[in-house]
Amino acid sequence: MPLIPAILKDEALISQVEEFAHDSRNFHLWWLGQSGYLVQWKGSILLIDPYLSDSLTRKYAASDKPHIRMSERVIDPRLLKNIRVASSSHNHTDHLDGDTLIPIIHNNPGMRFIIPEANRKFVAERIQMPLEYPTGINDGQSAAIDEFIFHGVPAAHNELERDEKNLCRYMGYVIEMGKWKIYHSGDTLWYDGMEEILQPFQVHLALLPINGNDPARGVAGNLNAREAVQLAKAIGAKMVIPCHYNMFSFNTADPNEFAHFAGKAQQPFTILEPGAHWSSEKLEAY
Numbered sequence: 001m002p003l004i005p006a007i008l009k010d011e012a013l014i015s016q017v018e019e020f021a022h023d024s025r026n027f028h029l030w031w032l033g034q035s036g037y038l039v040q041w042k043g044s045i046l047l048i049d050p051y052l053s054d055s056l057t058r059k060y061a062a063s064d065k066p067h068i069r070m071s072e073r074v075i076d077p078r079l080l081k082n083i084r085v086a087s088s089s090h091n092h093t094d095h096l097d098g099d100t101l102i103p104i105i106h107n108n109p110g111m112r113f114i115i116p117e118a119n120r121k122f123v124a125e126r127i128q129m130p131l132e133y134p135t136g137i138n139d140g141q142s143a144a145i146d147e148f149i150f151h152g153v154p155a156a157h158n159e160l161e162r163d164e165k166n167l168c169r170y171m172g173y174v175i176e177m178g179k180w181k182i183y184h185s186g187d188t189l190w191y192d193g194m195e196e197i198l199q200p201f202q203v204h205l206a207l208l209p210i211n212g213n214d215p216a217r218g219v220a221g222n223l224n225a226r227e228a229v230q231l232a233k234a235i236g237a238k239m240v241i242p243c244h245y246n247m248f249s250f251n252t253a254d255p256n257e258f259a260h261f262a263g264k265a266q267q268p269f270t271i272l273e274p275g276a277h278w279s280s281e282k283l284e285a286y
Contacts, residue, residue, distance in 0.1 A: 004071040004246055006275035013075055013275055017045070026280040027177050031272040032074045034094050034247040035186070035209060041177040044147040047086040048175075048184050048207075052077045053099035056248070065218055068249040074275045078103045084146040087114040089186025090157060090170040091122050092220075094247070098126045105129065112145045116152070118167035139168045149176040153197055155188035157220045158213065174201045180280055182207065183237065187222050187244070189213060190231055198235040204283055206237035209244030211253045219251060225258035229265050238286045239268045241278065 008016055013030060017040055020028045027041040036050040052075060056067040077100045086104065088096040096119075105111060105127060115123050117136030124131045137143050139154040154160050155170040162168055172185040183203040188194075208228040213221025222244055223231060232240035240262065245253040255271045262269040268286050270278055 003069065004274065006072045006074045007273045008275040008277070009072060009074050010076055010079055014079060016277060020279075027180050027182075028280075029182075029205075029241075029278045030074075031241070031243065031274060031276055031278075033071050033274045035089070035184070035207070035243045037184070037207065037243075039175070039177075039182070041147050041180070044084045045082060046148055046175070047080070047083055047104070048173075049087065049089055049095040049186070050077070050100050050104070051094040051097050051247070053097055055097055055099040056093050059093075065250065070246050070249055070252065071274045077101075078107065080104050081107055083108040083111050085112045085114060085148060087150065087173060087175075087184075088116075088119075088123065089155065089172060089184070090116065091119050091126075092187065095186065096123060096126060098128070101127045114143060114145065114150050114173070116168050116171045118163045118165070118169045137171075139171060147177055150174075151176065151201070153183070153185075154191070154194075155186045156191040157187040157222070158189055160191055174198070174203065180204050183235070185209065185223075187220065189221060190223060190227055195231065195234040201235075203235055204238045204280065206232045206235065206240045207243055208232060208240055210242040210255070210258050211244045211251055217251050225253060225255075226261045228258060229261040229267050229269075232262075232269075233265050233267050237267075238283050239270060241270050241272060246274075 021043040030038045037048040039046040060067045113134045115134045137152045139152045151174040153172040157170040175182045184207045209222035210225045212224035242258045
């Protein structure tokens with residue numbers, strides 16, 4: 001079965017990123033597939049949960065849970081230069097991939113890396129860096145790096161899991177850039193009090209998973225299409241973009257179902273193809 005093609009990939013994507021490097025008014029975003037995004041604000045580049053390899057396909061090839069790739073890889077991680085900061089929401093490989101992150105770190109020696117503090121030892125080992133390299137935060141904490149401010153938000157995947165120090169193992173981030181705020185949930189279900197945590201941020205753009213929670217898949221679950229729309233509506237997000245689908249055939253969802261629910265709820269949304277670009281300029285209509 002042919003792979004879903006990337007709208008832009010490799011050098012062509014980098015060229016488009018460079019076109020917007022001097023925009024001081026709007027942030028620009030590209031979907032890297034799964035829950036991964038490249039965000040540019042005033043020339044500073046952020047990578048959110050990038051998965052840009054076939055490490056999981058190789059790992060599970062001979063198992064009863066093959067990770068059969070559905071979409072083209074958007075960009076070779078070795079091509080990513082001038083990255084100021086990257087983030088990981090939790091330790092699962094499609095959100096913390098050594099084959100993606102090690103070459104990126106090697107080519108961007110000044111890059112900072114935001115993680116849940118609870119995961120520091122695991123992260124350092126996976127990315128082959130010293131224990132002190134990542135910048136760890138917990139829920140309710142914030143960290144300012146370059147042009148970005150990260151605010152930690154708990155995530156339930158499937159539970160609100162904490163370590164012996166009461167630190168969250170699964171997190172999302174509200175990312176502040178000037179007047180703009182993005183919420184990237186990481187992998188999560190909807191939990192009690194979630195909307196009350198997020199409403200005060202007045203999020204402009206929510207990036208939410210839609211692949212759902214099916215125990216038969218043998219993996220932890222996420223919001224489904226209906227829940228993602230409901231959460232976006234509940235927190236007052238000006239726009240929502242769905243993610244965590246069309247990467248692996250055993251764990252995906254139909255974005256058209258998401259579009260149906262968003263239309264019924266009158267929740268503004270955008271569905272991106274891998275490698276596609278989106279700009280905060282589009283929020284001016286809302």
